[in-house]
Amino acid sequence: MPHITWEEPFCGEGSACFRIGTDIAGNAYIAVAGAEDHYLTDSREALRALIRDIKDGKADHLL
Secondary structure: OOOOEEOOOEEOOOOOEEEEEEOOOOEEEEEEOOOOOOOEEEEHHHHHHHHHHHHOOOOHHHO
16 A cells, blocks of 8 residues: 555535545545545546536535
8 A cells, every 4th residue: 555645634515525645656546534545546637627526516426
């Protein structure tokens, strides 16, 4: 398992909390808060785009 530095959880109204993390190789990670050992990884920009869509209400069904 890579060493991941996790940010503080983001919690939307009525949805699950999630956390974003990064490693020293420049990979980005997203996980449900409290379950960081089960994460998705992708480029930072891909996860940034996903989070923007969630915040804009375009992908809220994913959480």
